[in-house]
Amino acid sequence: xDQNKIGEFIxxxxxxNQLTQREFALLFxxxxxxxxxxxxxxxxxxxxxxxxxxxxxxxDINELLAGESKRKKNIRNxxxxxxxxxxxxxxxxxxxxxxxxxxxxxxxxxxxxxxxVLGSIAYNDNKTSIYISSINCLxxxxxxxxxxxxxLYEQVDNTKTIISKSSYEGEEVTLNEYLQNxxxxxxxxxxxxxYYTEDSLTIELKGENADGKIITYEIPLVLNDxxxxxxx
Numbered sequence: 729x730d731q732n733k734i735g736e737f738i739x740x741x742x743x744x745n746q747l748t749q750r751e752f753a754l755l756f757x758x759x760x761x762x763x764x765x766x767x768x769x770x771x772x773x774x775x776x777x778x779x780x781x782x783x784x785x786x787x788d789i790n791e792l793l794a795g796e797s798k799r800k801k802n803i804r805n806x807x808x809x810x811x812x813x814x815x816x817x818x819x820x821x822x823x824x825x826x827x828x829x830x831x832x833x834x835x836x837x838x839x840x841x842x843x844x845v846l847g848s849i850a851y852n853d854n855k856t857s858i859y860i861s862s863i864n865c866l867x868x869x870x871x872x873x874x875x876x877x878x879x880l881y882e883q884v885d886n887t888k889t890i891i892s893k894s895s896y897e898g899e900e901v902t903l904n905e906y907l908q909n910x911x912x913x914x915x916x917x918x919x920x921x922x923y924y925t926e927d928s929l930t931i932e933l934k935g936e937n938a939d940g941k942i943i944t945y946e947i948p949l950v951l952n953d954x955x956x957x958x959x960x
Contacts, residue, residue, distance in 0.1 A: 732769035733795025873935030
């Protein structure tokens with residue numbers, strides 16, 4: 729994550745909307761000095777303010793974190809993504825949580841070559857919030873399934889805990905058609921361990937077609953460190 733590029737992007741947003749640093753700061757309840765630090769790449773907005781900027785100026789959060797505009801692409805073109813600018817903030821990060829200074833924040837991706845996952849996780853000793861915004865199948869599986877389930881679970885030692893589940897039953901669809909409408913938004917999850925390891929979270933995707941054929945994918949999730957954030 730390039731703080732200088734993020735700062736330049738925020739500066740362009742401000743100027744495009746004909747706002748001074750002081751006016752921009754008032755919109756988000758910070759000082760103009762904080763805005764100056766953002767624009768000069770010395771700091772980045774905290775998690776809640778990143779979300780507010782995204783909403784206020786109708787900017788995709790991935791564009792904001794990339795520091796540049798990206799044209800929306802069809803889901804089938806995700807296979808060409810080399811490095812995904814991972815989602816840092818989701819609706820699950822409420823103000824109270826983001827201002828708790830002892831939380832750990834990480835972005836979430838997948839180590840599986842067949843899937844691209846975008847998301848984030850924030851946790852401390854008391855709670856965990858997880859937001860998976862996008863899951864895309866990259867292997868061009870064109871088979872259609874009438875019964876599909878997508879389960880996010882945590883496994884510690886031999887204990888497997890289901891965190892959240894999405895399911896579909898109806899007219900046959902491909903996995904990607906189904907996944908377009910799948911996201912996980914979990915707040916205040918009581919985790920079985922205080923600190924997450926690289927391989928403790930997994931997504932299980934299972935599809936069954938009308939002939940009874942079943943396919944199952946295990947998608948291990950990778951937790952990536954990111955720069956700490958502050959608003960002043």
